[in-house]
Amino acid sequence: MITLLDYGAGNVRSVINALEGLGASVRLVQEPEDILSAEKLVFPGVGNFESMMKILHGKCLVEPLKQYLHEDRPFFGICLGLQALFEESEEAPGVRGLCFLKGRVKRFRGNLSVPHIGWNGLVFEKPSQVFNGLEGDEKFYFVHSYYVAPEDTSVVLTSTDYGARFTSSIQVGEIIATQFHPEKSGQIGLKVLENFLADKLPRVIPDRQPRKTLLAKRIIACLDVRSNDQGDLVVTKGDQYDVREEGQVRNLGKPVELAARYYREGADEITFLNITAFRDFPLKDMPMLEVLRQTSKQVFVPLTIGGGIRDYTDRTGRHYSSLQVAAEYFRSGADKISIGSDAVLIVEQYLETGQATGESSIELISKIYGNQAVVISIDPRRVYVDSPSATHHPVIETSIPGPRGERYCWYQCTIKGGREGRDVDAITLAKICEELGAGEILLNCIDKDGTNSGFDIELIRSVSSAVSIPVIASSGAGSAEHFVEVFKQTGAEAALAAGIFHRREVSIKDVKRILAQNGIEIRRT
Numbered sequence: 001m002i003t004l005l006d007y008g009a010g011n012v013r014s015v016i017n018a019l020e021g022l023g024a025s026v027r028l029v030q031e032p033e034d035i036l037s038a039e040k041l042v043f044p045g046v047g048n049f050e051s052m053m054k055i056l057h058g059k060c061l062v063e064p065l066k067q068y069l070h071e072d073r074p075f076f077g078i079c080l081g082l083q084a085l086f087e088e089s090e091e092a093p094g095v096r097g098l099c100f101l102k103g104r105v106k107r108f109r110g111n112l113s114v115p116h117i118g119w120n121g122l123v124f125e126k127p128s129q130v131f132n133g134l135e136g137d138e139k140f141y142f143v144h145s146y147y148v149a150p151e152d153t154s155v156v157l158t159s160t161d162y163g164a165r166f167t168s169s170i171q172v173g174e175i176i177a178t179q180f181h182p183e184k185s186g187q188i189g190l191k192v193l194e195n196f197l198a199d200k201l202p203r204v205i206p207d208r209q210p211r212k213t214l215l216a217k218r219i220i221a222c223l224d225v226r227s228n229d230q231g232d233l234v235v236t237k238g239d240q241y242d243v244r245e246e247g248q249v250r251n252l253g254k255p256v257e258l259a260a261r262y263y264r265e266g267a268d269e270i271t272f273l274n275i276t277a278f279r280d281f282p283l284k285d286m287p288m289l290e291v292l293r294q295t296s297k298q299v300f301v302p303l304t305i306g307g308g309i310r311d312y313t314d315r316t317g318r319h320y321s322s323l324q325v326a327a328e329y330f331r332s333g334a335d336k337i338s339i340g341s342d343a344v345l346i347v348e349q350y351l352e353t354g355q356a357t358g359e360s361s362i363e364l365i366s367k368i369y370g371n372q373a374v375v376i377s378i379d380p381r382r383v384y385v386d387s388p389s390a391t392h393h394p395v396i397e398t399s400i401p402g403p404r405g406e407r408y409c410w411y412q413c414t415i416k417g418g419r420e421g422r423d424v425d426a427i428t429l430a431k432i433c434e435e436l437g438a439g440e441i442l443l444n445c446i447d448k449d450g451t452n453s454g455f456d457i458e459l460i461r462s463v464s465s466a467v468s469i470p471v472i473a474s475s476g477a478g479s480a481e482h483f484v485e486v487f488k489q490t491g492a493e494a495a496l497a498a499g500i501f502h503r504r505e506v507s508i509k510d511v512k513r514i515l516a517q518n519g520i521e522i523r524r525t
């Protein structure tokens with residue numbers, strides 16, 4: 001029996017799914033006493049240090065947690081569940097943590113994309129029972145902007161390199177805590193959790209020890225989902241966003257089955273886009289929530305869901321906030337939500353008034369669930385002009401001239417799945433969304449979508465060099481070489497594709513093999 005501390009933020013569903021999948025029974029902490037009666041306690045945390053401590057205090061969980069830790073009983077903390085063990089965090093100056101270990105939680109600085117998102121390795125500093133079965137060169141999934149700096153370095157279990165070397169897990173007696181997410185680290189992450197669940201394993205150190213760890217470029221499989229004309233939820237795929245063929249919605253398979261296939265084939269993340277959610281309120285679209293629930297039971301890599309994240313009032317006048325919509329997606333198994341149309345409207349308002357409201361979906365969701373949980377999906381389209389002075393938007397000089405030979409273009413943001421162009425460009429949108437708290441940019445391109453002609457390198461280069469959050473390159477992948485090109489020629493941290501994977505034209509394994517041959521760091525599965 002595992003006791004799980006769910007203080008209400010982020011996706012604990014995936015931790016529960018991972019533990020139950022390993023045969024454990026999981027009970028949730030309801031009362032402070034449940035902590036002291038736990039046989040083994042798991043404390044997963046994502047989100048914000050201050051709101052976590054506030055909730056722990058509010059629920060009177062701080063004292064029992066401290067007592068449990070000081071009694072040296074089996075404990076596994078994940079992400080914020082590691083940071084909570086320390087005295088304080090730069091994320092929330094003046095807020096005391098659990099103070100079980102001496103030291104502070106610091107923010108990544110320097111010329112790095114922050115958050116640190118993706119698959120990175122471990123340098124093993126001392127033996128542990130949780131390393132049983134590991135070879136040593138595996139990668140684990142990280143997603144965080146802060147890292148722990150223990151005063152007593154003998155507690156450090158593993159280190160990881162990102163800019164500088166930081167502590168990626170600690171162990172003191174029976175207390176183990178990791179900055180990475182074992183529940184989102186595929187089969188190898190499940191192995192670590194299984195070792196924690198097992199009794200009396202020897203403490204070992206893996207044979208292969210990387211000298212320096214490297215963050216892998218991520219390969220993401222994207223599933224555009226909508227109801228077909230018969231009312232079934234299907235994975236579809238557009239050509240420049242047109243998903244109909246001979247009048248019918250293209251049907252490329254069932255969402256849960258396809259996601260499970262991509263997980264087995266080595267996808268580093270899976271993204272679902274509920275593409276008609278801008279007109280159909282997603283909380284009414286229960287099948288999509290069910291798709292997430294079913295997928296998160298069998299897919300142990302990060303899941304992003306987009307579509308319909310905005311405020312909504314239904315016919316009876318009942319109001320739903322974007323935060324409620326996001327919360328429902330997180331509860332159903334999403335790790336990140338992606339905001340499309342609403343982000344454009346938020347940025348338009350920001351440009352008009354020159355200030356943030358503090359009430360937008362981007363601000364509210366990132367405050368509660370953390371920046372890393374908020375992805376902005378941009379759907380831009382090229383607008384060609386003869387000269388930079390022909391528009392007030394930032395232009396690029398393009399190597400792909402327009403239909404009348406124009407040498408310049410800007411990237412117009414659209415809403416409602418490309419149906420409506422707005423007076424905002426993709427670079428400005430990305431910058432303002434970063435300022436408002438977004439943690440990642442999913443950069444589509446309507447001109448390239450479904451064409452198999454390669455990513456829009458000029459667009460991706462412009463946006464990735466304008467922001468410091470990670471950019472996911474999307475739209476147009478037609479071969480494994482296109483992924484090499486996008487990683488070599490732009491600052492993208494991840495690349496996403498749909499059509500070539502759905503139609504089995506190129507496999508995820510082939511993409512990774514070619515990337516590795518070209519010296520690009522990837523996660524092997």
Ligand code: 1PR
Nearest residue numbers: 222238241275307308340341377417450475476497498499
């Ligand atoms: O506006 O917050 O409700 O979110 C709606 C979401 O649905 C947005 O993220 C938007 O990108 C997406 N969407 C809306 N309509 C469509 C459509 O295709 N008609 N799909 C759509 C966008 C684009 C990519 C695609 C890549 C890779 N799909 O995600 O998967 O272009 O494709 P490829 O590799 O085949 O070229 P909101």
